[in-house]
Amino acid sequence: MMMVKRFALVGIMAWLAAACVTTNEVTGRSQFITIPPAQDDALGLEAMNQVKSEAPVRTTGPDARRVQRIGARIAAISDRPDFNWEFVVIDEPVLNAWALPGGKVAIYKKMVDTFPEDDMLAAVIGHEIAHAVLRHGAEQVSRGQLTNTVLAAAGLAVGAATGDGQSTQLAMTLGTLAAQGFVMLPHGRAMELEADHVGTIYMAKAGYDPRRAVDLWRRMQTMKDGNGGPPAFLSTHPTDDKRIARLEANMPDYLAVYAPR
Template sequence: MMRVRHLTAFIAALTLTACVTTNEVTGRSQFITIPPSQDAALGLEAMNEVKKTTDVETDSPDAKRVQRIGRRIAAISDNPNLPWEFVVIDEDVLNAWALPGGKIAVYQKMVDSFETDEELAAVIGHEIAHAILRHGAEQMSRAQAQNLAIAGVGAAVGATTEDGQMAQMAVTLGALAAQGFVQLPHSRAMELEADDVGTLYMARAGYDPRAAVRLWKKMRAMKEGGGQPAFLSTHPTDDKRIQRLESKMSTYLSEYKAR
């Protein structure tokens, strides 16, 4: 019995070590079981699921506007070579999200609510940062780890050491979890990272970073005005995130003016 317990603990430690990586952009350690090489397939699979069930615009004037802003920011990001795709979802919902591999959606109401390119760039920059920082894969890995903890360590070892099995699992997750990626709230750490990196990117792309503060103040006003827009259930806004942005504004502005 002792030997089994020791072995189990040893294998669990090995598995966790193999999955903890240091993010190249932020330096933060992340627990991610999905290899970066799977991000593109996972995101494509999930986006195809979304397209089957929702009204996705790729050619409308608003979609073209989102694509123009998105490509400009992605081009100066830390990963311009992701298979970026920017779409508008024709629903009266204040929301936006990013799938692994750089698949980004902005809902029609969000496009309508933020009429200046700068404010929309703050939304899109934030989502681009989520994709580059692999927050979707991190979230999915956490959910997976919880499931695997229930299923047992044996399953965890099988899933993480067999490359083929892992790849199959990632693709299956993509099909099943399109809604999961979209609806799972990000952690506070992920939100603050996406704000920071996203605002840096928008400034480098030539959009005034002060618009990010305007965006979140408007979001706060909408929240206080009653109702809970969808974006705010996955992107909780509070005074702290606005303070954080304001405290680093001189850094963002120097990137904006330096270009």
């Protein structure tokens, strides 16, 4: 009976994985996403409201207006100008930015201050807009849900076979490490490179010089030198060298759609 249950669970998971694989309309890449597109806006709004209740979010003032101006210009020529786009500044000394489903984008104050040139800040904002358009947040959450389901099933299978709770826990722990090292992190790096590429196309179409995207990562590289960051293979982000090489290799394509204003 236990064997039948395990086969049934495996069958359900296989069906779920197949049913939730879609083709991204922008890149043509297959994505595993369990969240319907119609829910993106509500999820992003809920998450942004939570951030606003906990962090010093700025929606007015010179920095916010600058981010909103650049963001609106890029979002307008993106593949999803219909999103309910919102661009905010988080008043914290952090060199970071992020995007939520449905078009909610945050840029930290240190990022705004570090890149006073609009073209370079446009590279950051274009990258985050690309994350939202390509539904990377929903994709990562969906993969996390599937991974947790698989690990739970593996733990149950080991426990049923051995009758040993300690073995069950060990199997789930090792499975978590394997998933993190060989599934989630590499996929995160692939999505970062994808957002670099699409985001640079967006910034160029919006009239921002795509060559400044390379300058952005060169400056980021010098700022991180000697800070003892994690090795590239344990990071969700690709190395700066790889990002720069990819951007330079595709620069003719970016310049072909660049429309200076």
